[in-house]
Amino acid sequence: MSVMSKPRWSLLATVALVATLLSGTQAAAQADAPIMDPIPEDPVTSGLGLTVEEVAQFPDSEPTPAPTDPRLMRHARINHLGELPDGSGRQYVPDLNGNLYFLADGGDPYVYLDVKAQFPDFFSGKGMGQGFGFVAFDPRFEHNGTFYTVHTEAGAALQKPTTYPAQPRTQYHGIVTEWIADDPGADVFSGTHREVLRFGFAQQIHGIQQIDFNPTASRHDEDYGLLYVAVGDGGLGVSSTEPQDLSTPHGKILRIDPDGTGSGNGRYGVPASNPFVGKEGALGEIWAYGMRDPHRFSWDPKSPHRMYLGHIGQHAIEAVYEVREGDNLGWSEREGTFRYERGDGCWLYPLPEDDDKYDYVYPVAQYDHNPPPDWDCGDVGRAISGGFVYRGEIPELRGKYLFADLVDGRVFYTESSQMKRGQDPATIHTLMIYDEHGNRVTTPELAGDDRVDLRFGRDAEGEVYLLAKANGKIWKVTGTQRFAGCRTAGTGVGDAMDAGSWAPVTPEKWRFPGREVILAEAGESRPGPRRPFEYAVLTEGGEYGSVRVDAEVRLDTPVAETNRDVVIVFGYRSDTEFYYAHLSTDNSIYPHNGIFKVNNADRERIDDQWNATVSRGAAPAITDADWHDVRVTHCAATGEIAVYVDGARHPLMTAVDTTFGSGRVGFGSFDNIGRLRNLEVSGTRA
Template structure:
């Protein structure tokens, strides 16, 4: 029989099921303060990254119109891929205009084509985060036919001298243009050849234009899918209001859609490409036959899994709160702007999302298979950018990183978080309730030092993307400093050695040094905190604990024990702590294991460094509406297995519960490189048994 482990995700699923069964009159229809309480969880897995290239600095065009500081980056590289010709060359587009090839061996960048100069003076990249030379993709037969495709933005005279091919938005201010280029010599390192325009789309806003364009790598010659070009077309930045409100749901216009065309065909309205007959709306009156899927705000990146399912996944950037991943099928409708993720979007409310209506199943919306929310910080205005945006991503099927196989890898563009979810858990749910758990990834440099992408990029706004080479091996790209890193390995978090010291059978009174000895009992096989502690003078820290005196002072250490909370379960703020790195009563770390995770001092990893305890774990979420930490550690009166591992050299700290291979909480902090371990609480009672401590002797 499988034992059900109660956790936040389990509880939320149960509540969602009960809500679905309620009559409409009993359902909560008010605003949702925390749409996705289930945060990305620590995976205990890290990516080892190695810098391989530095791309040249560049500026938006025309420079005098740049007012948004988010466009003033080292450059605006947004993708890296490998040419499908077996040469090993890689390519990198820069939104500011140039396409670079990277040398196979040295990864030295060389300009291959200046798209910006080709279309000057109408080329435009000075306003809007996605404006400029947005993307490039190469035909699967590029080695033979030399064909590749680009998308760029035009303004200026183009708005009066050139006409969009599909219905433009009212007051069109920008054109998104797709061109086909044919290289005279596909093996050359600089472009010479011809080009032709195949499609032009009109947008009224300067964001959410044409994002990615690409071919399905799973298609083979002879397949109906082979050579079909997909285009992710955004809503123009205002597909929820004004003249363009409803465009993503309007099948008579191209904005807010994924289009699918045949560049080798000629039966489109402009005669420059074909409309595949197997498109879901091909040949239907009043509908754009090029549409493959719809209901989108900002379809940032899409990819096809090369595994057995061959599924198409889309990373979709939200408005109020939701960053989502979708399993795209022909005719899929993501629901924007009636829906954001699996929630009701109210155009009149700039701050909150709302529950789905009782009859929502009738709409048949394609809800996320995985998602996370923005969790704006305290004091943040709900009408401004909260600084989060998803960038997909692909399912890893490569050969060199077995720990990543089957994982859909993606990033947050702004803060640079690295994340994944398991492809096998990414299942369509028409009700929008069940989503795959998202996990966070640590980053390491090649020396094994834990780092963040913010540190590697040298900026709090990373502008991070992830993509892959022809063999499916991952690369990371940052606009902040124009660098590219290759993921060259994986490693477990806090994977240091904790030998040769081993301490066990340590439950005698002589083995421990309590703060207040009278409050403790040592019956023989347990260490019991029998009376609650009281606050003491000095910095805010645990009230009562005992330090293990048996054995030497440790550097790196691992504490394994069973703990139990004796405070009644009706008290929600009860806790026990595991002390480590203890040097004095005002210098130590502790892991706080609590029933409550709703306030800053509970259920986390803390450092006391001659000042009030400071939270150092990576799980605290300061959501201005519903702040919370990791899922509650101990909610019952049972014994629980706890492991706390501390790597003194790197500062990695991991807390595990009940044999889980994934940590409940993690931190990176190098304040204390050695010390003793202990057990206690703030103002509760509890006990410990089956203690084993392993580690290295402190130098």
């Protein structure tokens, strides 16, 4: 992701920013005003976790030449896992630094082919995708021993002719090579190879990404045995229209027949059914176009020929597209569902009113980068890693499209049934990760690095794997686990609304009319740690270990005030030792709308949803004067805490903390007024 010119601020732009943030919609922004927060809604916390088990550790490898970019200094630059289409159960993993590895029967990885050694001008020391990028095995590999690789070359190789005219000021070549093994069943490659395609790229980014065969195509489908080649824009799309130019391969997905000979170089065929065959000035190899960095694509096994593409954006949008033949994804006129201005390069703009006439295809899911307020138009470390629609044996995952942010390692899903072209993008959910012992972990913890460099793999049974370049490990997804799913049945309290059941900090501020607990007067700051000013502890029922609190709450402070709040207290040990869930209209400052811990010090925010970079937490819990259902679950053994509002399927807030394994529950606020009713508490005795 290249660094473009710095943002240009003006009074007009500032006014437009305020208008956009107030409306929260693209429609409210003027056509010539930039949109500072294209997607205000963050991915939804799902409360569902993937259980993973480590299955392989790859040896350390080094780029050629030695890199200066720390992002290339990885343990092993493994970037995909697949299974050979021969029924042997062997799996393959390419390493950008040069080796093609095989895995068999749960054993250690071994080198099947040293790709780097075959090409004297092999190059992997600059650019995120340089080196041995991908491998695709012919569906008939068992019989013909044929597979294809992508690698990059520099130096003397730049004097070689390219299949198509190279981009100006070419810095490297991307090559597709065909290999034929003498013995398809052998554990080490022996055979021949030939060059199929050679492209020239102007920058060491956005080259040939994935190549693959459609695994859902049967032997009698016209798509069977045709090779798809995803080609990036070489970094030039930010300032040119080349991705829209049908006379070049850059910024396109190509489809070729590697068994044919009808191409310009005579080394492959051009399928007659390709959408631009016979169109004047267009390459017949093009299957779809208008792309910046078409990183990973896959087909849904249940919907043959339905391809999903994870497309890496410029400075704002990471997107999933359902791609069909002839599609134009819009780059560099569009980024996601927004207008891209090449004269700006930093900000996105609303779509024009006459957008329909352009016939661009828009994402079926997308998320944005959320840069910090002082952003200088540089790379903030966001890039999508496309994945798969899961059709394996884990019931909770079936029908979900699993993907990730390859940099920070967040793992996402969308429901494939909601990813529909021409409709609003599907909701994106975040998935938690659990190790084989049931402990919640993060992918940076698994990888041992904040930059995970996460990729996906899939075997012949449809089971999914996670790969990290940071430490060269692979984990298999073995199941799912529900967050805060502990048992809370046991001792309970129901609807304890009388004054004798509560111990308020300041009794005269409270009312107990019979069916409600009312905080009638705002609390005031007290000496000691910063914590809720006023609350009442439920004395009935004693202390709980794992506990679930269900209640209805209402904010009585006028809606016009933005800092309205009530809190649900749990794990209460003393006035300076407890947890609380803060339910607020405001989610833009640290003390509001989150899960907090008071441990003989100022309250500490512990929820997963808080993003300090943009100063934003979970969506506002309560924005009106109505009653709202609230559920808080605290699992003593694991420290998992989940907060649900209005019966939502997914938790609004989550946290993990084991400081207080037991305590009482309560209700209160900082300096607002509100009330509680229909209280039910159930849990295990402390």
